[in-house]
Amino acid sequence: MLRLKPFKYLRPSTVEEAASLAAELNGEAMMVAGGTDLVPKLKRRQMEPSALIGIGHLEELKSVDHLSDGGVSIGAAVTLSKVVGDGELLQRYPGYVRAASLVSSPPLRNLGTIGGNLLVDTRCNYYDMTYEWRQAVGFCLKKDGDICRVAPSSPRCWAVSSSDTAPVAIALDASVVLVGPEGRREVPVSSLYQDDGIRYTTKQPDEVVAFLHFPPKDGWRSSYVKLRRRGSIDFPIGGAAAALRLQDGLVTEARIVLSGVASHPVIAEEAASCLIGRHLDDDAITEASEKAAKPAKPLDNTDLAYTWRKRMVKHLVSQAITEAAAPGR
Amino acid sequence: MRVVGKPLPKVDVRAKVTGSTLYADDLVLPDMLFCKLLRSPHPYARIKRVDVRGALEVEGVVAAITGDDLPIKYGILPVTQDEHALENEKVRYVGDPVAAVAAYDEETAALACERIVVEYEVLHPVTSIEEALSEPVDEPIHDYGGPANIHKMAALAFGDLESGFAQADHIREDVFFYEGNTHLPMEEHSAIASYVDGKLTLWSSTQTPHYVHRAVSKVMGLPMSAVRIVATPHGGGFGGKTDPFSHEMVVCKLAMVTGKPVKCTLTREEVFYAHRGRHPVLMWVRTGVKRDGKITAMHFKTALDGGAYGSYGVATTFYTGALQTATYDIPAYRFEGARVFTNKAPCGPKRGHGTPQPRFALELHLDKIAEDLGLDPVEVRRRNYVKPNTTTVNWLRITSCGLEEITNRVIQASGYHRRRRVEGHGMGFAVASYLSGAGLPIYWNKLPHSECQLKLDRGGVTAYCGATDIGQGSDTVIATVVAEELGLWPSDIRLVTGDTGLAPVDLGSYSSRVTFMAGNAALDAARKLRDLLVEVAAESMGCSPGEVEVGDGKIGALSFEETAQLAQERYGAISTAGSYRPPDLAGPYKGSGVGPSPAYSYSAAVVDLDADSKTGIVQVNKVWLAHDIGRSINPISVRGQVEGGVYMGLGEALMEEQAYRKALHKQPSMLDYKSLTFVDMPEVETILVETNDPEGPYGAKEVGQGPLLPVVPAVASAIHDALGVWVDQVPITPDKVLKALDAKVKGEAPRFGPKSFPDIPYPQCIKVDPPHVATQAV
């Protein structure tokens, strides 16, 4: 089998200690929670940290807390399975729970955490390969090389944001609490990402994602629709999250966020705003989905033909809007 | 029958489901070394220098070898001995092994491989059938075959094509493409060798210990008597473990060099490179029919992308033309096939070996003919079905044949003719046939294809047979046959199988031959033992042998144990032996070795699916599969094979592809190489039809491969039923469905698929008289 390179494993006893260990190791170390994203990548030498800082065992990161304002705070080390099995969360944030339930497969959800899912590495099928394979094709910008294999004339990396839960978290206006060596800060999930396949997160390497914080439900309905080849295991090759507030059948607020179409979750603002003040009839939904799909420019670096993926975006969005408007959302 | 036909659990099921089965990689020998192979990063290159000194300096490394240490070539077919265990002149695909290291642990072996220096002179790779047919930029990939990079060509004509086409009321031509795909066994290949007292033992997850025995003996320069191959329990083979492999040779050599046991387990990625999977095949077919759909003549051309080595490819090439006639009565038939070399992982045999591709083409072609003629596609097929006990135009002997019955059953059960006809919903029907074992062995000789010995002593009955249980249940079949004859339970029979040192030869688990051939060998041996016991019991009971009943642990009035003791008192040590060799079935022409089988299985499928015209996404709702099994020796195992075949067929139809970007495998991982997950698998309704084959053990025929075959075209046919478009190329991914729909909207031919078939310099056809003409001449 593929073997791991040797590394040091550190087991801090608090989140703060994790952050200061990371700061001490100065970029040499990586955090590991469930390890479901990281460990296969270590085996393929997509990352070669000299140390891993475990955070999955930290009790303080393992609970789902209902806040007095009606919001919810989920510890970063809570597993996806736990989220999927939480009836209360399902009632409040059905889109988020749905997204969590669609991540990979049951065994991976038992290990994989919600924090790890937000920070899951961007993907590209020139990159998510073994060292030997990458050597045969030629290394690329994201690791060991100096050109992009998908878009050779481009100075940047176009690896694809592949988190299922990030788009819904953004659509629901959630925020994350980051703990760094200098203290805590809370930022909206939407600002956790940036348009770069390599440095896809704005989080500092020595910051720990400690909590995911959802605002009160407050009438926000939500949904997530995922495109993938098979009914399980596969990463999203397109996805749409929708969050809506309705009054008397009219849309008062809306957010639409896409996954799997760029190096970051894409907020489809124009599409969302065109729904405001309208009934969700076919015309409105079609217009919004077409607007949302327009900027999506998938490249030939994930599964299936990118031309087809591009064509699918509007269907995903339209389904997501329809589902968000359905009863019980 | 007491145990035959009963749904008894497989004899090895408990260990399998509790995880105690020992697969090759589970074996650990004292002082064992671990081996890693260094593989080529180039699709095509000349090797200028390999220097292993750096590897030898790594602490923990015991040996490092190169092609110079293993100069003797091998290959599964005697005519294509074209592989080196480690290449020393040229590498021909990304993944071709060039050097190997043995070390005290796997990490060290892997690290040491990185220290090996290989200098390559990169050559221009050949990546497609078209490129392989044209003049190579650099030298041809192999020094045999040709012109260009053509490996093998076949051209056969049976009967009077000209008058066949002249009699036709309608002639249709179509082109199809079947993408390559791989076996994807759960268990990666693994082998471990030990060399003690001048005797070499290799434990390996191989389906064909006998052929590995031959190859290891040749490459190591040891007599076969000094080599023992033990086929370990399998986590799946599907044809992917039927070649002798580089890692097997390498661990043998390293065990001989170091004097320590050496193990090599491939990574998942390496399994994709070892491959030997489904050949990509481009096909052209032209058929003449009467107004009622009756075929008057057919011309079938194939072009196979063989990848870098010969493997079974010569046989595969013939198989793309051999079995069209096993389902349809084609009075005049011409077949031309060509296999080319390309710089990709070598193709070989996968479940259905060379026949799923032409079956896909043939069945869809008949659907299209039915549409042209305004006829029901089921009826068109019925009008052409071969009849039992006939000989086909290409000299295949058809005996039992349940085509009519499987068709009726599957059509009735599925309600095909009463289906809901709304856009987006469709049903498709197809039939197929497969061999119950190749009629001819790989090395042409008159030896038995399978042998079985039974030993009877105070420890009970032990069956020894070279047959290899790769999960398909051949151990259960042997135990069941022996138990049936001796009045015991299958679980009473001790088994020693798949071991060339202990058990007599069986040719291996390929070509769906094991139940038929090893079953017959076991039956032969068991009947001899039964006769002996019955005679002893009769004597003791004072009656004639004909009056002695065997069953429920008794031989007549005596218990089995009492009878066994009496027999040993009388004869001393007791053993019997049985064997099976199929009748001589090859037709009177060169190339007739591929196709003949002592019996053919038949399968019919109906697929029900929804296809979305907006997205092209296909959702299979249900598959009905009726299979002419001859007789089920164990119906649970048979159903398992049917369901497995349907599973694999759906994967090939919808998503599996061994795809390359330039000459590099695009997705050598289980995440990226798509095959159906549990949640993608629809309900399967299996219908078993028993035609009681005169030659099969208790009437049994094959089921390991046949049921896959009709599934693939039935999916394509159902998509056409749902959306009115043809996708003439597998896998049928949603983008292809949309492209076909786009073409339809634009008013073009409503299809997606290859547009033309290349010019191939096939040789002059060998003209063969069909059997009836030949007999008249005599």
Ligand SMILES: Cc1cc2nc3c(=O)[nH]c(=O)nc-3n(C[C@H](O)[C@H](O)[C@H](O)COP(=O)(O)OP(=O)(O)OC[C@H]3O[C@@H](n4cnc5c(N)ncnc54)[C@H](O)[C@@H]3O)c2cc1C
């Ligand atoms: C076969 C397979 C299929 C998959 N399918 C999907 C899918 O469909 N959708 C999907 O979204 N994901 C998928 N994944 C990826 C992964 O399983 C999930 O994203 C999972 O939620 C990751 O969580 P984890 O705890 O295992 O993360 P880890 O692997 O532990 O970490 C992932 C990354 O996040 C960092 N990290 C983790 N937690 C923290 C933290 N609290 N603070 C700071 N940094 C942190 C790590 O350093 C690492 O860079 C798949 C993985 C595999 C192997």
Ligand code: SF4
């Ligand atoms: S997008 Fe380009 S740079 Fe980024 S991982 Fe893929 S090939 Fe490498």
